[in-house]
Amino acid sequence: MSTAFSEEQRDCLQELINVAMGLASDKLARFLNTFVHLQVPAIELVNSVQIPAQFEARYSHTEAALISQGFLGNDGLRGEAIVLYQLDNAHRIAALLGYDTDSASELEMLTDISSILTTTFLNGLADQIDNSLSYSAPRVLSSRQNNVPEALQETAVHWELALKVDISYQLVDHSFNCDMLLLIPGEAVLNIQQILDRILEEY
């Protein structure tokens, strides 16, 4: 985690994210009709210029899909959530869910999953900080993408900061990995710090 947060603020943000992720996992489990092992998501705040390089290693030898959804709330809360998927195991999940296994159906499935993850996660986060969000429709930034850093570069350039939320789901019989990136404007750090301090003051 960046030095932008104190240890107490980091703990607070992590707990807010854990709770939101628990809600998203439950929704995903119901959608996939299976049990998902929930791990504590690793979170990190980074400058968005660093983002492409950070994902280079993980996505360099695999096809990936990137799906984006914008969000907007009260008090200037806004950003863009990007979910990245490795397509290796998407075929199996698509078959499991009864989607056709052609690439268009696979993308439809990933768009559905992104929408569930993003909106449930962000609503869970917003609820805890007494905010409420609206969303744009999920948008496929790229599919069958062999150059993830480049695709990320094009989007990340519009924002100064990114909150990385590293999500790894283990389904009962399948592994399912994705990364969520919350791209946010630079001034958001101050906002987030104030929100965290307000919560910390309550306890």
Next chain:
Amino acid sequence: MALPVLICDDSLLARKQVRKSLPESFDAEFLTAGNGVEALAILRSQEIGLVFLDLTMPELDGIGVLEAIKQDGLDCFVIVISADIQPEMQKRVTELGALAFIHKPVNPEKLVVILKQYGLI
């Protein structure tokens, strides 16, 4: 007499949230643990009447703690307070002997209902 209560969660905020959700009339002496290993060390060395237990934790998770409590025959009530709210998980912790399963963030009214139900307040 004050009830010895252990609050086990890796998050400081979550531990404080539990503490703050309890009514003032709840006469307890509080201990805290940041993971399952710490919790078991406390549970094995002293009498604890009630444990508030998180599930997703480093070192040893809440399921591991429940299994150890059962295996060692430790005599304490356990209320699970978790962000992992899948029905399957609720079933597992109940089967392992937890009294109740509360979703995070903890709702003080629900907590009071459960504590009353088991005669803890």
